[in-house]
Amino acid sequence: MPLGVSIPVSEVRRYMGFRGPVESSPETDAMISKAISSLEKDCSPKYVSRAFPVKVEGFSVYIADIVIESRALARNLAGCTECVLFAATAGPACDMLVKRASVTSSAYASCCQAAGAAAIEAYCDLINDKIKEEYEAKGLYTRPRFSPGYGDLKLSHQKDWFRLLDITKNTGVELTDSLLMVPTKSVTAVIGLSPNKLPCVKQGCEACTMSQTCAFSRKE
Ligand code: SF4
Known part of the structure; x- marks a missing residue:
């Protein structure tokens, strides 16, 4: 599979707003499956990553020659000695699929859009796992x-x-003047590296049971 990872149906459904007891129709389920199959086959993912030393002072984060003022990031990277900056893309297939689908079916275009969002997240999780290991x-x-x-x-x-x-x-991947990435199913991120082991979850602090008490939670 060119994407290198399966696109979870549950995530596609979540991006489409189907949560809890909200059911989707059999027609929608079929469109979701079709969008997933297309993208798992046609995505051409790529990524680049690089490690840098990191220093946090107050709410300022120093990485390479940049200074980032962010209270949430400073909390998240506190205690980290290094970080990995990375960028990943699922490639142009999703944008092309959405464009084609929107001519004939806005419902299918929505499924493709959600499947693309789930695809880049799944690919980022894969990279995250490699970096973690x-x-x-x-x-x-x-x-x-x-x-x-x-x-x-x-x-x-x-x-x-x-x-x-x-x-x-x-x-x-290109960056437009309005700071949007093209292809749109692309992500940039930083991952902190700390000598202190924490029970972090892949879904981030928002989904972590420790988010209320953890000193490093990005969730305020
Ligand atoms: S709240 Fe959870 S996921 Fe976030 S830094 Fe703390 S342990 Fe890790």
Whole structure:
């Protein structure tokens, strides 16, 4: 499978707003399956990553030559000695599929949009697992990934990620003047690396049972 990972149906349904007792119709389920099959086959994922030392002072985070002012990121990276910046993309297949589908069926286009969002998340989880495994062998433990635009981490820092990782050259992803990435199913993020082991969950602090008490939770 070119994506390298399955796209979970439950995640696609979640992105479409089907939660709890809300049922989808058999027609919608069939469209979701079709969108998942198409994207698992046609995605052309790529990623680039690089480790940097990190320093946190108050609400300022120092990575390479950049200073990031973010209370939530500073909390999340407190105690980290290094971090990994990464960028990942599922490739242009989702955008093309949504564009084609929207001509004939807005319902199918919505399924494709949700399947694309689930695809890039699943691919990022795969990269996250690789980074976790690589650094745990060196005695460093990952914190949940954190993306520009999340909480008080300004979206304008996308430009720093693009410069430090040479994202366009390494993955083909471009950044527009309005800070949107093309292809749209692309992600930039930082993953903190700490010598302190925490029971972090892949879904991030919002889904973690320790989020109310953990000193490193990005959830305020
Ligand atoms: S709240 Fe949970 S996921 Fe977030 S840093 Fe703490 S242990 Fe890790």
